[in-house]
Amino acid sequence: MIDLKYLEKNFDEATNRLNKKGVDNSLLEELKNRFKELKEINNQLEEAKANQNRMSKLFGEYKREGKDISELKSKVDKNKELIASLQDKANVANSKLQNIALNIPNFPDESVPFGVDEDDNVEIKKVLTPREFNFRPKEHWELAEINGWIDFQRGVKLAKSRFSILRGESARLERALINFFLNENRKMGFEEVYVPFINNYNMLQGTGQLPKFSDDLFKIEGEELYLIPTAEVPLTNIYNNEILKKEQLPILLTAYTPCFRKEAGSAGRDTRGMIRQHQFDKVEMVALSLPEESEKIFNMMVENASNLLTKLKLPHRLVELCGGDLGFSASKTIDLEVWLPGQNRYREISSISNTKDFQARRAKIRFKDGKKNRLLHTLNGSALAVGRTLIAIMENYQNEDGTVTIPKILEKYIID
RNA sequence: AGAGAGGUGUCCGAGUGGUCGAAGGAGCACGACUGGAACUCGUGUAUGGGGAAACUCAUCGAGGGUUCGAAUCCCUUCCUCUCUGCCA
Numbered sequence: 001m002i003d004l005k006y007l008e009k010n011f012d013e014a015t016n017r018l019n020k021k022g023v024d025n026s027l028l029e030e031l032k033n034r035f036k037e038l039k040e041i042n043n044q045l046e047e048a049k050a051n052q053n054r055m056s057k058l059f060g061e062y063k064r065e066g067k068d069i070s071e072l073k074s075k076v077d078k079n080k081e082l083i084a085s086l087q088d089k090a091n092v093a094n095s096k097l098q099n100i101a102l103n104i105p106n107f108p109d110e111s112v113p114f115g116v117d118e119d120d121n122v123e124i125k126k127v128l129t130p131r132e133f134n135f136r137p138k139e140h141w142e143l144a145e146i147n148g149w150i151d152f153q154r155g156v157k158l159a160k161s162r163f164s165i166l167r168g169e170s171a172r173l174e175r176a177l178i179n180f181f182l183n184e185n186r187k188m189g190f191e192e193v194y195v196p197f198i199n200n201y202n203m204l205q206g207t208g209q210l211p212k213f214s215d216d217l218f219k220i221e222g223e224e225l226y227l228i229p230t231a232e233v234p235l236t237n238i239y240n241n242e243i244l245k246k247e248q249l250p251i252l253l254t255a256y257t258p259c260f261r262k263e264a265g266s267a268g269r270d271t272r273g274m275i276r277q278h279q280f281d282k283v284e285m286v287a288l289s290l291p292e293e294s295e296k297i298f299n300m301m302v303e304n305a306s307n308l309l310t311k312l313k314l315p316h317r318l319v320e321l322c323g324g325d326l327g328f329s330a331s332k333t334i335d336l337e338v339w340l341p342g343q344n345r346y347r348e349i350s351s352i353s354n355t356k357d358f359q360a361r362r363a364k365i366r367f368k369d370g371k372k373n374r375l376l377h378t379l380n381g382s383a384l385a386v387g388r389t390l391i392a393i394m395e396n397y398q399n400e401d402g403t404v405t406i407p408k409i410l411e412k413y414i415i416d
Numbered sequence: 417a418g419a420g421a422g423g424u425g426u427c428c429g430a431g432u433g434g435u436c437g438a439a440g441g442a443g444c445a446c447g448a449c450u451g452g453a454a455c456u457c458g459u460g461u462a463u464g465g466g467g468a469a470a471c472u473c474a475u476c477g478a479g480g481g482u483u484c485g486a487a488u489c490c491c492u493u494c495c496u497c498u499c500u501g502c503c504a
Binding site for chain 1: 434435463464465466467471472473474484485
C-alpha cells in the first residue's frame with residue numbers, strides 16, 4: 001500500500017510518480033478525498049466516544065453517591081445513537097478507502113525508465129556469449145521427447161493442461177538444481193527456510209497478491225487458504241505484524257517451494273512445452289532490510305542470481321523493467337533473461353524486485369529505530385526458477401543427436 | 417476428527433461488570449551507592465491511530481453482541497495444551 005499521508009500532502013508529486021506506472025489520476029484524486037473524508041468522520045467519532053467514556057465514568061460515580069441518573073441516562077443514550085451512526089459512516093468510508101488503496105500499485109523508483117510495456121525495458125548488460133551451433137538447435141520439448149524427460153500428456157491426465165511430469169534424469173536434474181541454488185544462496189548469507197505451501201488471505205494481501213489478483217491463485221475450497229504463487233509470500237510474511245529490532249536487519253532468507261499459478265491472463269501463450277505451467281519449482285530469495293540499505297541489498301541479490309547462471313555457464317542478460325512493465329508491488333525490478341538457442345531468444349528466468357515499504361505497510365512489518373517504529377523494506381527475487389533453468393540447460397547443453405550434457409558444476413549433485 | 421482445559425504487557429502471573437491499559441514478580445533502561453562491579457534502593461518501562469502539543473480513541477488471541485459502562489457476561493472463530501482416534 002502506498003503512504004496515504006504522503007499522497008495527501010504531495011498530491012501532484014505522487015500522481016506524477018504513479019503516472020509512470022499508468023495509474024489513472026482520477027482514481028488517486030478519489031483516494032485522496034476518501035482519506036480526507038475518513039479522517040473527518042473518525043475525528044467526530046472519536047469525540048463522541050470520548051464523551052461517552054466521560055459520561056460512563058460519571059454514571060458510576062452518581063450511582064455510588066446515590067444521585068439521580070435519569071437525566072444522564074437519556075443524554076448517554078442519545079450519544080450512543082450518535083456513535084452508532086458515525087461508526088456506520090466510518091465503516092463505509094473505510095471499506096471504500098481500502099477498496100481503492102489496496103488496488104493502487106507501488107510508486108516506481110526515480111531511476112525506473114519510462115515505457116508502457118516490455119518492449120520499453122532497458123537492457124543493462126549481457127553476460128556470456130551464446131554458443132555457436134553447427135546444427136539447428138532444438139527446442140526443449142523436442143529434446144524432452146528424444147530423452148524421455150518430460151511427459152506432457154500424462155501430466156495433463158493427472159491434473160489438467162499446463163501440468164507435466166519429469167522422469168528419470170530430468171527429475172534428478174530438477175532436484176540437483178534446487179540443491180545447488182539453495183547451497184549457493186546460503187553461501188551468500190541467506191538462511192535456508194522451509195515454509196507452508198498454503199497461506200491464508202491475510203498473508204496474500206500482505207505481499208500484494210490479494211485482493212487484486214485473486215484470479216491468478218488456486219484457492220482451497222471452503223477455506224480462506226491459497227496455494228502460494230511464489231515463496232515470496234510465506235517468506236516475507238514470516239514477520240507479518242511484527243516489530244523487529246534494528247540489529248536483526250537485514251534478514252536474508254531463501255527457500256525452495258513449488259509455485260502454483262492459474263495463469264488466467266495467459267491463454268494461448270507458451271502453451272507448448274514447460275515454460276508456463278500451473279505448478280513450477282522455484283528457489284526464492286527474500287530480504288528484509290533497513291530502508292537505507294535496500295538498494296545495496298537489491299544489487300547484491302541481482303548479482304547473486306546472475307552468478308548462478310554464470311556458474312551454470314548459461315548466457316543471459318540483465319534487463320531493467322520500465323514503469324509500464326513493473327509489477328504491482330515493485331518499486332524497481334531487474335529481470336534476468338536466459339538465452340534459449342532453440343527459441344533463439346532470451347526468456348525470463350529470474351525477477352528481482354525492491355518493493356521498498358509497500359509490502360511492509362500492508363503486512364505491518366516494522367523495526368524499532370530508537371523510540372520510533374519504522375516500516376522496513378522488503379525485497380524478493382528468484383534464484384532461480386528451476387523449471388526454466390532445466391529448459392535452459394537442455395537447450396544450451398544439447399548435442400546434435402539430441403542428448404544433453406550435464407553441466408560440470410551439477411555433477412556432484414547428481415552422482416550419489 | 418471427538419472430549420476437556422486454556423489464550424492477559426518483553427516474560428511469568430493476578431484479575432468474574434465501573435476507581436483496570438491492567439496488581440505482583442522477573443527482565444530491561446536510567447539514577448543513587450562503589451575504585452569498578454554484584455547486591456541494595458529509587459524512577460521508568462506495551463502497541464497502533466488522530467494531533468504541533470495538550471490531549472484523545474482503540475487494543476487483555478480475532479470478530480460480533482449485551483450494557484450507560486466489558487479483560488470480566490453471551491455468540492462465532494482461530495490458536496495452544498491434555499486425553500481418545502488417525503496417521504508420516
